[in-house]
Amino acid sequence: MLDDIDRRLLRHYQHDASLGPADLADLAGLTPATCARRLEKLQAQGVIRANRAVIDWRALGYEVAVSLRVTLDKTQPRAFDDFMQAARQVPDVVEIQTFLGRVDVRLSIIARDMAHYQQVYRSAILTLPHIADIEALMHVAQIKSDEVLPL
Template sequence: MVKNLLDCPGKFEETATMSEIDAIDRRILALLQKQGRISNAELAARVHLSPSACHRRVQRLEETGVISDYVALLDARALRRQTTVFVEITLSGQSDEVLDGFERSVRAIPDVLECHLMAGTADYLLKIVVEDTDDFARIHRQHLSRLPGVAQMHSSFALRTVFRTTAIPVQP
């Protein structure tokens, strides 16, 4: 096993490497990504294992951090968060203090789904879900405009989501 950095700075956890994950593990992972509430008995039947062997494998995948959590995927439209906005942010500097301050502050904005440190024209790319342009204006005024170290911001509104998945490819 190798040590992998989690998204919490300074926190490490042992994680299985892909070489330690066999074909049965990959089938388990693929099924759980699509049907997280599948029963162990059904999962075992679908991967051709006994329920106890399947349960042990799932536990191992959880304990090693390959399976980090189980979540419910919500319908953004049903929650009136049907508009996705991508915000490119350029910072005024690249020092650790500027980057850390920005990252700490952006984590506190509940509307931000994702924040990525980028290589390219922007320093960060945010994915935000909002009700409409007025809602984005509120978030911009209350949160985004107050982020530390921001030199420039460009926002793009998604017209339509063509494809979306949360499933990470698990094939070798």
């Protein structure tokens, strides 16, 4: 379980994981050695899963984001496994989520423009196995995207 020191450390760390141990320790009110030990422990426990760069895909020329809600043909015993294996191979699919309910899978796709999206949709998405139904939702605006937890 997390104690108050871990929560304080994580509260600062999640806002800026690029802080050095000394700066993070100062913000969290810890010594650098204690801070480093606590971070290592949190990583070993799987609380901190990764440090990563968050890249603005629009800055790289991707202007179109689409969510595809997919219903699979569940009469096929390998529908989920076959679909997931194939969907993971599509480079323009940046996220795959599964659900319980009418929609089985949501694919997040990015494309440079509508022509690129149509090419991806026709050549890579429609060829995925066991699709019974598919609905496209065009992203208009991203209102909130925050991985910060209320610690």
